[in-house]
Amino acid sequence: MRLHHRFYVLALFATAVSLSAALTSCATIGGANYVSLEEEWQLGRELEADLNQRLNLVNDASLQRYVEQVGQQIVRQTNMANLPWRFHVVADDQINAFNIPGGVVYVNTGLIAEAGSASEFVGVLAHEVAHGVARHGTQRMSQAYEANLLAGLLLGGNPGLVEQLATQVVATGAFAKFSRADEREADRLGVAFMARAGWNPEGLAQMLERLLAEQRGGGSSVGQFFSSHPTTQERVQNVRAQARQVGGRGLRTNDGSFASMRSRAQRY
Template identity: 35%
Template sequence: LDRLGNRLLTGVRAREFDFTFKAVRDDSVNAFAVPGGHVYVHTGLIKAAENETELAAVIAHEINHVVARHGTQQLTQQYGYGLVIQLLLGQNPNLLAQLASTLFGQGAFMAYSRSMELQADYLGAETMYRAGYDPRGMISFFRKIDTINQRNPGALEKFFSSHPMTGERLRNIQMEIGKLPPKTFREDSSEFNRVKARL
């Protein structure tokens, strides 16, 4: 995750702090980000990803929730400025672990607004493109989770509770990706399949 996350960070427009990338042993298909640059990916999501590019799509989306300060806005509304300042400044070393544990226990980080999701999609696709990943991996992953949800409603409840999926999101991201100039993208690494096989 670190290698993939750091490679994606080369495509981010601007970054104010270091990021960390952690796997969470949980079979649900989910990922979330905490203000300050902490991205958590469930092992169930890694298993659901067909390839490294699809996993990169989810991580790029989460990175850009942080870059656009969506989580900071949501946490400030829920808990006030004091908690957010402590988290961003690292004043309480146990706070991040407590917050991540609480959010993981709830099954989702927080429900982002429609506009926040659209922005994270757009910036995520741009990040992928700039870092050398094919942004169409975002479309294929969105279609995959939509198909899973149609076949087994409620199977992806955790994912959809924090990342509501709509046809509008898929159409918008397809349109934005269509505007990007043609480019040769990096090949998926064999490391992804080795990691996935161990889960």
């Protein structure tokens, strides 16, 4: 089974040679990345299997399908569109979403429940996909471990490493604590992905503003999101300026499903 899985991953990457060549430059924007794309996606599958046992995933096929569908819409706008991304909904009223290496995004019901419109929710989803496309998670890993130690950990799919990472993700609600530069890049890419997918990127600015207001009001439900994604008024202003440049004409702020999806999310 394990061998089969590895061959599948290898076959996948054999068909994506040009893609990985295109990503080489992108992977070095925020520092060296010692994890190959192939290793990253293999790690992602292992970590996802472990996390899905530990997290309380919703038992709501409609909600899961909606998040998956919107997520894949965003993925199609990226240079990692040929890779198999996965989206999961966690029953947790904390306002949070996070990306783990290898194209996996987790969204809490709390985030959907609090979003004022579909585009606010899609904004955070696009931001998380952008962290994945920019490979910020494995960049942070590369900072945390020496290159040769990291290679040793990843080769042979070290189960101890996966367990350690999964424990950390569950405890903190994120794979890594991103830098301000990571956030800026994820916002900029997120705005572009949203616009290309036909969503008004002003939604991301609105959601960030909502989260900041909640934090200023002493709301405890945004703690996890802020600890891993440093958010400031400056970030809101930058995103808003980028959204204005794009212009909202012809772009969606809402869709016909969001209101009922939000009601479903509010049950958790």
